Amino acid sequence: MNPKFDIQGLSVYFNRVPYLLSVHLAVSANRILSIIGPSGSGKTTFLRALNRMNELEPGSHVEGAVLLDGQDIYHPRYDVVGLRKKVGMVFALPVALPMSIYDNVIYGPRLSGNQRHRQNELVEISLREAFLWDEVKARLKTSALRLSGGQQQRLCLARTLALEPEVILLDEPCSGLDPISTAKIEEALTQLKERYTIILVTNNTKQAARISDEAAFFLMGELVEAGPTEKIFTMPSDQRTNEYITGRFG
């Protein structure tokens, strides 16, 4: 089966400083791929290269190719707006936009002129998939800023799901959350992988071991190794991977 993402020699520079060097990686569909590695290893840069968010920063420069379903997303004629709808993203810090819960969820679909009669349905489905519906169904029109941090992060997930994307990128989505909220997000992700390709950056190696099918270990801007999660966590082929997952550094 063809990979969803085929990353070929991807390097990312900011002001000529390399943050990611010559990464080759194939990402299969309908799996959870976890990206692990210490801070500053290029995990987030890698993730943001997949929906071209890096270019919002001044001085960014990308080399190599990132094929999504066989098409290079860095081709000059590739439609970035369309890309970001296909490849949704959830950030490390939950950012609810200062509007109602309903308006937050429907923000993306509205941008492309989604028909009104489908909106209510889409909001409900997305919130259900993010395990948030029961907590907010009675107050969809109230401000999203009144939700707790854990709820806001699930709202962010719902907002991404409402795009009906093919891939979901998550950048340490549980870093500021309590164990119960974390469990809810993980449960959501495990169910969502049936229909989406999920790439999860996490600082929590236990989380990676718990929910991911495949894992990739990054160190200082390089991909050290990637493979089935079970193998990475039991018999890593690189000494550095072993040291990281057993907690000897990072």
Added chain:
Amino acid sequence: MRIPPRLTQAGAFIILGSATLLTLAVLAFIIGFVLQKGLPVLSLRFLFTNPQDMGRSGGIFPMLVGSVLLPLLAVTLATPLGVGTSVFLSEYTRESRVTRLIRFGTDCLAGIPSIIFGLFGFIFFVTTLRLGWSILSGGLTLAFMILPTIIRTSEEAIRAVPKSFREVSFSLGATRWQTVRKVVLPNALPGIVTGVMLGVARSIEETAVVIFTAGSSLRLPTSLLDSTRTMAVHFYILAREGISTENAYGTAATLVILVLTVNLLAYWLMHRVMAKRS
């Protein structure tokens, strides 16, 4: 010798408190003085009749109209230009030597005395473009005068909108313009309104520019090309030429009340908009 923190705390409280009190007292005194002198003159007849005998008797209706029309025209022209410029500077360009130069230029413009703008308006709009002393010339010149204020306050407000809001919007497939319209501008609105209100206040109270560009006709204007006299100018002429101190204070009181009302209305409207969002 070390002063105990308890004393410095008490000292700070007293000094800062008196500064606040003094400021409020000065403000209250000025407003109180104008109102005390002016309120006895105020009546519906004063507000809605034409002046007679150069303003010695009669009302101030034409000036009331002029004081509403000129700032309205100025703000209508300057707001889209100013907000547009600040959006372009902060969202569509990267920080560079050029943007810094533009910002420096705007700051310089904001510091130019209004009479210079008046002179410019007289030479350019009144004489060169032959618009004459008119509401149009006055409104255009006032627009130029308040433009820097609107640009700078809007830009500050736009910059204060968290970067993460923009990132979220882009990540959901928004274009730059959609992000500006749906996330940046609504969140910068209070700051932008503040800038526009400063512009309104500055153009209502302006005299030098108005005398140079809109003239000081006592007649009720019937078109944008008519000359007009604002309340601020009327007050200046009445007081300066010794025509009528009473009516001068009556005009001043009306002006103060108008400015306060406009400000209160603007903030009330803004709070209603903001309350819906949070």
